[in-house]
Amino acid sequence: MFEVMPFTEDMRRLTISNPTADQVRDLALAAGMRTMRDHAAEKILAGLTSIDEVRRKVFVGDDA
Numbered sequence: 001m002f003e004v005m006p007f008t009e010d011m012r013r014l015t016i017s018n019p020t021a022d023q024v025r026d027l028a029l030a031a032g033m034r035t036m037r038d039h040a041a042e043k044i045l046a047g048l049t050s051i052d053e054v055r056r057k058v059f060v061g062d063d064a
Helices: 009-016 021-030 036-045 051-057
Strands: none
Touching: 009 021, 036 051
16 A cells, blocks of 8 residues: 655645645645555455455554
């Protein structure tokens, strides 16, 4: 599982303005970022990993 944030021109402009974490996350999601939680769910549904393994290996906070 992984999470890659696209660093677009809009993101560059946003980072200059001292944004909140929520603003960065919202823009990244709008630019097409898929979260680690999304990837984990995909792997679970495909039978490639288990919910228990995801819980052990991946931080899953309240922000998804």
